[in-house]
Amino acid sequence: RASLKNQVDWSLYLVTDSTAAILGDKDIVQVVEQALQGGITVVQYRDKHADTGVMIDVATKLHAVTQKYNVPLLINDRLDVCQAVGAEGVHIGQDDMDCTQARKILGPDTIIGVTASSVDETRKAIEDGADYLGIGTTFATPTKTDTKHIIGTQGLQQILASCDIGTEKSVPCVAIGSINASNIQRVLHQSAYGSNRLNGVAVVSAIVAATDSQAAAKSLSELIKSAPEKYFAAVPPNKQPVTDLKGLMAQVPGIIKSHASSSVLCHNMTNTVVQNFVANVCLATGASPIMSEIIAEAPDLAKLGGALVINMGTATPEKLNSFIAGMKAYNAVGAPVLLDPVGGGATAHRRNTVKTLLASGFFSVIKGNENEISAVAGSSNVQQRGVDSGPSASTGEEKADLVKRLAQREHCIVLMTGETDYLSDGVRSIAINNGSPYLGKITGAGCALGAVIASYLAVHREDKFLAALAGMMHYEMAAERAEARQDCNGPGSFIPAFLDELYLLGQDVSSGGPGAENGIV
Ligand code: 3NM
Ligand code: MG
Known part of the structure; x- marks a missing residue:
């Protein structure tokens, strides 16, 4: 596990949702397996309503699947569920347990991710030893209606700029909130501040609500890999300030x-x-x-x-x-x-x-x-x-x-x-x-x-x-x-x-x- 922690590909991070509005009547484990075939690189099991027993049951099944693809399984909020199933880590929000406390409980080898929506929250999470950050809310999303700050690509950029994201002083960073095939390249591009770039994006509905989760994951994965610069870059390569x-x-x-x-x-x-x-x-x-x-x-x-x-x-x-x-x-x-x-x-x-x-x-x-x-x-x-x-x-x-x-x-x-x-x-x-x-x-x-x-x-x-x-x-x-x-x-x-x-x-x-x-x- 210690080695996996440093090798995670954060580019396409799936957060699950088991509500009928998003999952429909599909089976969550099947959705995740198909998404893994389509190319997702991280899975977070998130269920705000299920009983502990159900969570442990689902997480166990998910872990069996994610291990086949050598992809980490993270559990939203619930350290106990993470420990019970031996998942690779947890993801904690600002209203959940403190990162420092979570670290004490889970030890150095477990991945701990933290949600941050401002420069201050980001700085604190890095100081507290978070292994990666989920930043947002990028755009308003019906998937999570209690989000506090809609920060747009400008807000993402400001966090990337202020917190040395993309350098060794910082930690990997994914953006979340209404990211889908229509805006994924733009988000990656517009949020960049010089060489400070997002490591990836996290999505819920773009994959979980899709009728074909494999196809949805595959197209997102391809969009991430094909450089948006081709369309969007203002400055062609190797341009210098005007002297002539x-x-x-x-x-x-x-x-x-x-x-x-x-x-x-x-x-x-x-x-x-x-x-x-x-x-x-x-x-x-x-x-x-x-x-x-x-x-x-x-x-x-x-x-x-x-x-x-x-x-x-x-x-x-x-x-x-x-x-x-x-x-x-x-x-x-x-x-x-x-x-x-x-x-x-x-x-x-x-x-x-x-x-x-x-x-x-x-x-x-x-x-x-x-x-x-x-x-x-x-x-x-x-x-x-x-x-x-x-x-x-x-x-x-x-x-x-x-x-x-x-x-x-x-x-x-x-x-x-x-x-x-x-x-x-x-x-x-x-x-x-x-x-x-x-x-x-x-x-x-x-x-x-x-x-x-x-x-x-x-x-x-x-x-x-x-x-x-x-x-x-x-x-x-x-x-x-x-x-x-x-x-x-x-x-x-x-x-x-x-x-x-x-x-x-x-x-x-x-x-x-x-x-x-x-x-x-
Ligand atoms: N966390 P979708 S937004 C789980 O801003 C979650 O912290 C958020 O879902 C945050 O990709 C969000 O369907 C839901 O918009 C994102
Ligand atoms: Mg939470």
Whole structure:
């Protein structure tokens, strides 16, 4: 047993549930055996209602099965049941016996796992000698309705960051709470803090409630093994902070050119005020716009090689359902999704919408003005080291720092627009001064920029940062050219001139292409 303790594969941890709502009329021992065939690596027997005799009977049967697969059996809460059946360990919650007391009773060789939902609880559990941690509750779950803290992937990340998870100073860590095939890769990815990563995930209903527990376990196991980075990573391998802005800018014209002839789909879930203008901007740059909030067609549209824009401009509760369905559909195929958190910090409703969206899926880009980006950065429902700086990032350096930290936290590209635009993928950060004041005098200019950047990400998939930069340069250079035109005398005549220049720039990007003098690192 002592040796097993250090060899546990924590990647796919099954917690059982014997209630009719989840287990149905299946046999728990059979479910576990099938799940073992499907690839689960740890089993926790959890039954909050059974008599001791029944627990010992079931645990004995489970242990016979888990031993065949060389997988540890842990017992929830009940040290006596663990001892009676000779199981490999126990799992104790914050309201159960203290870890130190449990250790005294069970000795050094028994695995003791502890549930933690905050940095403090995690630190204490590690100090008390827990062998591994279950952290959560990641997302609200009907399986356990008395959970105290819903911490999201941000809360997981904060624990990983603060408690040296993934280093020898710490212990293995699995996340729990509504984790299933649709979010398992995202949870593993979004919770990561540098090289601090979860060792695995714990699930109940995703396997126990499935009609085929073997198939459910197998698909979860495969999702864990196939790296989500392929879809989600903001930063391609081996990227360093920007030192050669000129070299970076030199790649922009080629991307503008390929975008101009792409007819790439730009799927907008946007506000009613700007739809027409946004669609025209998409067309002028070379994309094919579609404005649709229909949930049923989102999965089909997601497969067409384009990108999705979620614009919170008029975020009614009904639209929020479309946003979430759209994001899930695009996430499922690894296609880009851009969040434009319009008015993000203005009202409690919008702050909650931002929170819900961040918890429901993965964004490739978050684009907004200073207030909006600050609202997203402050949207964490847990204390987040460093990024809670609120809406007061007044100096350029502070803005750049806020943008970079948010990019690191959300593992995505962040663009803060303003007189100077700040763009970062968490590693590469630049600030750019260009555009036209007329962009501030027409409605939908920010929304249309979001659409342009999204479609650029769909065209130039190998590097989201560069794609976003190219989309931005296309947009802002066209604005500069429009403003300079003889026929542009104000916001009204700026609009047609701008659409023309967006189009013309795509046709002939070589004439007066973007210059490095526009950017400051
Ligand atoms: N513990 P499902 S959440 C057993 O947060 C348990 O500590 C939790 O079930 C915690 O995978 C939970 O079906 C239930 O959502 C998780
Ligand atoms: Mg408990």
